[in-house]
Amino acid sequence: xxxxxxxxxxxxxxxxxITKGRGGKERIWGEETTTPxxxxxxxxxxxxxxxxxxxxxxxxxxxxxQGAGNKSxxxxxxxxxxxxxxxxxxxxxxxxxxxxxxxATHSMTTEVWISTRGQISEATQMAIQExxxxxxxxDTPSFGSEDLEEIHRSGTEAGLLGIYNFPGAVYAxxxxxxxxxxxxGYFKLDENRGGCCQLGRGEEGNSSNRxxxxxxxxxxxxxxxxxxxxxxxxxxxxxxFLSSSQKWIEEGKSPSMHGNPDADIMRDMxxxxxxxxxxxxxxxxxxxxxxxxxxxxxLAERWAHxxxxxxxxx
Numbered sequence: 001x002x003x004x005x006x007x008x009x010x011x012x013x014x015x016x017x018i019t020k021g022r023g024g025k026e027r028i029w030g031e032e033t034t035t036p037x038x039x040x041x042x043x044x045x046x047x048x049x050x051x052x053x054x055x056x057x058x059x060x061x062x063x064x065x066q067g068a069g070n071k072s073x074x075x076x077x078x079x080x081x082x083x084x085x086x087x088x089x090x091x092x093x094x095x096x097x098x099x100x101x102x103x104a105t106h107s108m109t110t111e112v113w114i115s116t117r118g119q120i121s122e123a124t125q126m127a128i129q130e131x132x133x134x135x136x137x138x139d140t141p142s143f144g145s146e147d148l149e150e151i152h153r154s155g156t157e158a159g160l161l162g163i164y165n166f167p168g169a170v171y172a173x174x175x176x177x178x179x180x181x182x183x184x185g186y187f188k189l190d191e192n193r194g195g196c197c198q199l200g201r202g203e204e205g206n207s208s209n210r211x212x213x214x215x216x217x218x219x220x221x222x223x224x225x226x227x228x229x230x231x232x233x234x235x236x237x238x239x240x241f242l243s244s245s246q247k248w249i250e251e252g253k254s255p256s257m258h259g260n261p262d263a264d265i266m267r268d269m270x271x272x273x274x275x276x277x278x279x280x281x282x283x284x285x286x287x288x289x290x291x292x293x294x295x296x297x298x299l300a301e302r303w304a305h306x307x308x309x310x311x312x313x314x
Contacts, residue, residue, distance in 0.1 A: 046075070054078060057117035064108050075113055082125050083112040085132035141295040143192060156294045158235065161286065163296070164189075168231035168282070171219035172296035175199075175211025175238070176304035183307025184214035184314075186222065187299040194299065195222055196307030197314045210262045212238035214314070215304060216285075217265050220272040231282035237290035237297055245269070245285060 053059060053076055065084075067073030072081060086109050110132055114120060142149065153159045163170055170189035175182070185196035199214050216234050223232055236242065247255040248270050257263040276283050288297055 050076065053115070057115040059115065059118075061113045063111055063113065065111060070109055072111060078116045079113040080116050080118075081111055081113050082120055083129045083132055085110060085129065141298045143295065143299075153295060156296075157288050157292065158294055158296050161288075163233060163235070163286075166231075166233055168233065169223060169228055170233045170235065170296070171216070171223075172235040172300035173212075173215035173219050174236070174297065174300035174304040175208060175213075175215050176301070176308055177208050177211050178308060181308045182211045182214075183304050183310065184211050184218050185300055185303025185305070185307045186215055186219040187296060187303055188219075188222070189296060194303040194306075195219075196303045196310050197312040198307055198310045200313050207261070208238070209240050209244070210265065211304065212236065212241040213244065213262050213265045213269070215300070216241065217269040217272065218314075220269060220276075220283075224272060224275070229279070229281060231284070232276075233284045233286060235286050235288050235296055235300070237288055239287060242285055242287050248273075 061075060061079070063075055065072055066075050072084065074081070112128055112132070153164060158164065158172075171186050172189070173184075173186045175184050177183075182199040183196060184199055185194060187194040195218060197214070197218060199211055216236060219234060220232075244266070248266075257267060260266060273283060288294060290297060
């Protein structure tokens with residue numbers, strides 16, 4: 001089943017993807033052969049495509065209800081509806097131009113149609129329905145193995161730094177602080193998994209520094225628990241975390257925990273780093289930019305948001 005693309009825009013905007021005809025004759029960078037491509041069309045262009053759609057059955061169409069009063073009406077003569085939901089989220093109009101991955105909320109109902117001759121599994125139909133009903137304003141980055149995806153990742157900040165070729169473990173970390181509820185999370189690249197926790201003491205005061213410090217500490221704990229003896233890269237988008245950690249790394253300095261509101265977390269992290277040094281294990285901290293669409297940073301952010309709801313309170 002071809003993929004889907006939603007683009008917030010005018011009501012008559014229709015998104016369609018087919019494997020023959022107009023949609024399947026295009027080729028994008030990173031692909032050696034023509035593949036199904038998403039195409040945004042208006043009502044006039046839809047009329048031009050009707051002959052092609054009438055003779056094929058491997059297309060999928062996303063549209064707002066075409067009938068009066070938001071009622072469902074087949075957009076084509078030989079089409080069947082497989083999903084419908086009130087509008088929750090869709091991509092920002094023109095999202096690809098700026099590289100933003102945030103979603104825009106809207107109030108338009110969305111329907112999904114396929115050919116009456118087409119077949120779709122129940123599991124896929126349920127996945128489409130769940131996607132239409134999704135309320136999250138964040139989209140989860142994909143870590144697929146397609147050539148185009150690998151090319152995209154190689155052009156991100158982490159990719160240009162050679163992170164994806166690092167012969168060790170890579171942890172991307174991030175913190176989340178919203179309305180006094182704090183969460184910390186990480187994403188581990190080589191195992192494609194993450195972890196998170198909710199940070200307590202919110203009633204004593206909360207800060208972005210505390211969550212940004214808690215996230216890498218959580219990652220170091222994970223490495224110790226897994227007895228991972230690989231070198232580690234810790235990615236963080238927090239300059240404050242790096243500057244506060246720097247005080248304890250170089251020789252000849254006499255830093256103190258006195259007056260540090262996050263001394264409990266800092267103390268644990270310094271101990272974890274000391275243990276790694278004693279074992280001869282390399283640990284590298286790298287600052288990357290936030291909210292630039294870097295997949296590692298974005299996945300760490302998702303885990304940090306998850307941490308605010310976690311029952312694992314530290």
